[in-house]
Structure formats: structure tokens, C-alpha cells
Amino acid sequence: MQTEIIKDLMKEYKRPFYIYDEKVIGDQIQELKTNFPEFEFLYSIKTNPNKDVIKFIAQNDIGSDSASKNEVFKSIDAGMPKEKIIYSSAGKTKQDIEETYDKCIITADSYHELEVINEVAKEHNIVLRVGVRINSNYAIEGGDILPNKFGIDEESLLPHKEFIDSLKNIKICGIHVHLKSQILNYETLYNYYKDVLELAVFCVDEMGFDMDFVNFGGGLGVAYSQRENELEIESLGQKCRELINEFKEKLNCRLIIESGRFIVCKSGTYITYIIDKKVSRGANYLIVANGYNGFHKTTLAEMVKGYAQGPLEDIHAVEPLFTSYDAYEVKVLNKSQEKEEVTVCGNLCTAADLIGKNLVLPKAEIGDIIAITNAGSYGFTLSPILFSSHDIPYEIYLNSKNQAIISEY
Numbered sequence: 223m224q225t226e227i228i229k230d231l232m233k234e235y236k237r238p239f240y241i242y243d244e245k246v247i248g249d250q251i252q253e254l255k256t257n258f259p260e261f262e263f264l265y266s267i268k269t270n271p272n273k274d275v276i277k278f279i280a281q282n283d284i285g286s287d288s289a290s291k292n293e294v295f296k297s298i299d300a301g302m303p304k305e306k307i308i309y310s311s312a313g314k315t316k317q318d319i320e321e322t323y324d325k326c327i328i329t330a331d332s333y334h335e336l337e338v339i340n341e342v343a344k345e346h347n348i349v350l351r352v353g354v355r356i357n358s359n360y361a362i363e364g365g366d367i368l369p370n371k372f373g374i375d376e377e378s379l380l381p382h383k384e385f386i387d388s389l390k391n392i393k394i395c396g397i398h399v400h401l402k403s404q405i406l407n408y409e410t411l412y413n414y415y416k417d418v419l420e421l422a423v424f425c426v427d428e429m430g431f432d433m434d435f436v437n438f439g440g441g442l443g444v445a446y447s448q449r450e451n452e453l454e455i456e457s458l459g460q461k462c463r464e465l466i467n468e469f470k471e472k473l474n475c476r477l478i479i480e481s482g483r484f485i486v487c488k489s490g491t492y493i494t495y496i497i498d499k500k501v502s503r504g505a506n507y508l509i510v511a512n513g514y515n516g517f518h519k520t521t522l523a524e525m526v527k528g529y530a531q532g533p534l535e536d537i538h539a540v541e542p543l544f545t546s547y548d549a550y551e552v553k554v555l556n557k558s559q560e561k562e563e564v565t566v567c568g569n570l571c572t573a574a575d576l577i578g579k580n581l582v583l584p585k586a587e588i589g590d591i592i593a594i595t596n597a598g599s600y601g602f603t604l605s606p607i608l609f610s611s612h613d614i615p616y617e618i619y620l621n622s623k624n625q626a627i628i629s630e631y
């Protein structure tokens with residue numbers, strides 16, 4: 223953590239901010255490129271749509287996993303070429319398709335959407351190459367194969383072949399599968415990738431898809447807490463190399479992995495400061511600026527902990543809102559050797575606005591800076607920043623020369 227830079231920035235701007243460290247993003251991208259030379263990567267813009275973050279990622283030749291038409295536009299603004307922008311989300315409107323069909327590759331999410339895309343293409347007198355998201359017949363964590371709002375069910379493909387073939391203004395040229403985020407076991411990912419490749423071969427052989435790409439979706443996890451081990455990315459890369467070799471006779475197309483948190487999570491830190499310190503019936507409280515309305519994750523984790531009926535480790539993640547009860551670390555940026563048990567809260571008019579209850583932290587004073595780690599993914603973008611009309615935190619992008627580029631709202 224760039225503590226001195228953070229302190230200087232707080233002195234200058236006097237309000238909470240997110241800071242994103244370009245060096246960390248660069249290192250993560252390098253990890254992916256080194257270990258998966260056969261794959262292309264798309265950055266899931268929703269994870270952190272900060273324009274400087276997207277721009278740097280684009281400069282590193284990573285494309286875009288866009289989940290809305292506006293994410294397509296952000297990707298274009300960042301300099302990404304059309305063929306590297308894949309627009310995939312449930313519930314696209316005809317207008318979304320109208321505004322993007324010539325700016326990216328659209329992945330249809332339903333049979334109805336295929337019809338709408340076909341209609342748009344017909345109106346423009348073209349044949350459009352599109353992807354399709356498939357809700358695959360694969361239980362990534364074992365157990366039953368459950369219904370899902372995303373994509374079209376794998377088993378419905380063959381019965382719909384005639385219907386798909388009747389859509390003369392589109393040609394299906396790729397498949398997209400995404401089942402789960404935040405996977406830390408490389409074998410789980412490997413088995414999943416294998417299943418997607420088998421599905422892709424089925425789509426070529428039985429459905430007649432003219433495959434330009436297979437998009438394996440996201441899932442690359444990061445170790446948020448001390449209890450977790452990082453994903454063994456080298457082992458996954460090695461196993462994938464063997465897998466691709468096995469399939470290379472049957473499939474010759476772009477192989478794509480989407481990633482959000484792996485690229486940006488660790489690059490981001492949320493920074494706030496202590497406004498007040500008080501004791502209530504023996505309990506110490508630190509009141510900071512923009513708690514829940516700055517970084518939502520701590521409050522949601524405290525809420526989930528409040529409802530827990532068993533061990534905290536057993537609580538299921540609800541990504542991207544709740545990862546685990548200890549998915550970040552709260553630090554005080556001072557040099558105090560003395561420790562104190564404190565409850566850290568934000569300054570909203572609700573008791574729910576908690577950053578951490580009964581934390582043992584270096585003894586802190588009013589004005590000290592609090593830093594919360596792992597805030598680069600699903601942080602600013604998912605936080606209720608307008609609540610109570612407080613000033614909105616800044617986002618600061620620290621480039622590799624340690625120059626701070628600020629985004630204000």
C-alpha cells in the first residue's frame with residue numbers, strides 16, 4: 223500500500239477516495255498472459271468501470287465483456303476494437319441492439335433475443351454474426367442442474383435447431399457460458415472448461431454453428447481472506463494447454479476467458495478518515511466519513527454476520543454483494559503501537575452503517591486515515607453513494623509513475 227501517497231492525497235482532497243494502483247493491475251494481466259498464451263481475455267467492465275482502469279486494460283490488448291450498451295460505449299471510448307467487445311447480458315432491448323449491432327459482437331441471451339437481433343439485421347439488410355449464451359448442463363459444484371435466468375438451456379438447443387436455422391439474417395458464430403465467479407480451485411475451473419469445449423464441439427457438429435469463438439466466461443478467483451489460498455494459476459494454465467491440444471483437431475477458433483476481479487480486486491483500496499471518536503457505555507466508536515455510502519461491502523458483511531446461525535466460514539457467497547465475512551482488511555494508517563478494541567461506523571443516520579464491530583486496531587485518533595483492502599472490484603460501482611447526500615468519494619488512479627489521476631462525480 224502506498225501509505226505516504228495516500229496521506230498526501232487525503233491532505234490535498236480532504237474526502238474519502240478509492241485508489242487504484244496501475245502496477246497491480248499490470249502484474250495481474252501479466253500473470254494471465256504468461257499462463258494462458260492460447261487464450262484471449264476480456265475484462266468484465268462492470269467489476270470496475272473507472273475510465274482510467276479500462277483505458278489501461280485496453281492498452282494491454284485485453285477486450286471487453288460488456289454487460290450493457292453503455293459498457294460497449296465505454297469500451298469504445300477506451301480504444302477497444304469492435305471484435306474485442308463482446309456484449310452479453312440478459313434482457314437487451316431492441317434499442318440496445320440497434321445502438322450496438324455494428325460496434326461489437328452481440329451474444330444473444332434467449333430465443334426471443336435471437337429473433338429481435340434477426341429483425342434488426344433484416345431491417346439493415348445484413349447477415350449478422352452473433353454469439354449465444356448457453357446455460358450448460360453442468361453442475362459446477364456437483365448436485366442438481368438448476369434453472370437459471372441466463373442464456374438458453376443446453377438441452378433445448380437441438381429441439382430449436384429448425385427455429386435457429388430459420389433466422390436468415392443471423393449466423394451463430396460463438397458460444398458463451400458462465401456459471402460461477404470467485405473459483406479458487408484450479409481443478410474445478412479445468413473440469414468446467416473441458417465441459418464447455420465438449421459443448422462447443424456439439425454446437426459445431428450437431429447445430430452447425432460456424433464457430434469464431436468459445437467464451438468460457440469468468441470465474442478466476444482471488445484469495446480475499448487469510449484463510450484462502452490463491453488460485454494455482456500456473457497449474458491451471460498447464461492443464462489448459464494439454465486440454466487445448468486434445469481439442470485442436472475439432473475446434474479452431476478464438477478461446478476467450480472473461481475476468482473482472484482477478485484483474486482489479488487487489489489494485490483497489492478504499493480510503494476514509496476518522497471524523498469522531500466516542501465511548502458509549504464502555505464501547506469505543508470510531509465514526510468515519512462515507513462508510514456504507516462509500517464502500518458497501520463491509521456493511522453487507524456485517525449484516526450477513528448478524529443473521530448467521532452457524533460458523534461464519536459456512537455462509538454462502540452472494541456475489542458480487544457478499545464474498546465472505548472477512549473479504550477485506552481494515553487498517554489504520556498511523557504508527558501507533560498501542561491496540562484498542564473499536565467499532566468502526568460510517569456517518570449515516572442508520573445503525574446498519576458498520577465497517578467492523580469490535581475490531582482490534584492500532585489506537586486511532588480523529589483525523590487518522592482508515593484503509594480498506596480488496597476494494598478494486600465491485601466497490602465504487604455497487605455502493606449506494608447518493609444516500610444521505612454526502613459528498614461522493616473520489617476515484618484516484620495511480621499510474622506507474624505514481625501520478626494520481628482523479629475522477630470526480
Ligand SMILES: Cc1ncc(COP(=O)(O)O)c(C=O)c1O
Nearest residue numbers: 266400403404440480481482483
Ligand atoms: C458473464 C460474466 N462474466 C464474467 C464475470 C466476472 O466475474 P469475476 O469478477 O468473477 O471475474 C461475471 C460476473 O458476474 C459475469 O456475470
